[in-house]
Amino acid sequence: MQLDGTASWVMKVDRWAELLDVALWFRAAERIDVPVGGVVPGPLDAELAADPTAAPADAAELADGWLGWWRAVLSVSGPADWSVVRSFGPPDFTGLREWPALGRVVAARWEAASRWHNTRKRTGLRAELHRDMRMNSVVTEVEHELGRKARPFALDLVLLPVRDDEIRTVAPGHYLVPERVYDGPGWPGILRSLVIPIA
Numbered sequence: 001m002q003l004d005g006t007a008s009w010v011m012k013v014d015r016w017a018e019l020l021d022v023a024l025w026f027r028a029a030e031r032i033d034v035p036v037g038g039v040v041p042g043p044l045d046a047e048l049a050a051d052p053t054a055a056p057a058d059a060a061e062l063a064d065g066w067l068g069w070w071r072a073v074l075s076v077s078g079p080a081d082w083s084v085v086r087s088f089g090p091p092d093f094t095g096l097r098e099w100p101a102l103g104r105v106v107a108a109r110w111e112a113a114s115r116w117h118n119t120r121k122r123t124g125l126r127a128e129l130h131r132d133m134r135m136n137s138v139v140t141e142v143e144h145e146l147g148r149k150a151r152p153f154a155l156d157l158v159l160l161p162v163r164d165d166e167i168r169t170v171a172p173g174h175y176l177v178p179e180r181v182y183d184g185p186g187w188p189g190i191l192r193s194l195v196i197p198i199a
Helices: 018-029 056-074 079-086 100-126 133-146 187-198
Strands: 010-014 154-160 168-171 174-178
Touching: 010 133, 018 056, 018 100, 018 154, 056 079, 056 100, 133 187, 154 187
Parallel strands: 010 154, 154 174
Antiparallel strands: 168 174
């Protein structure tokens, strides 16, 4: 971000990362057993009426495929990588070819998962208005404490609808943040702990 011709800090918050939300929906709906840890967050923070449709014999392939899908989408670092992201979505789901059982399930249930994501997004946008102002306040407070303007930095925060309290590092400056943490009263203090070392 540029302010008056000088480099400044920037924070990007993505609450509606469709492919990540949809992947979490499939993990929950199909009861895909992938261990939590590293960049894999806790379970979806929603009750789904959906029942599993995949054969129990496909459990290992579903888990491997889901983890491959999750990591591929998280590895996207710029516009040149968007073909990777698009390959995991409709109409062809080519990114899932290595895992045909998962590909069949995703193709068959994509509409339901996408509908869930879009409903969640519409509902959430109504409550979104004041939240981003808290980030500016945190940086202002850090600058006051440091007695100077913050050095240029970039934070990329991807919010996830998961029952989890752990902020997970994808790469330096790129974090997966549970929505419940971001929306909670402790978020300004947590954000401050992320900003101070780089400001």
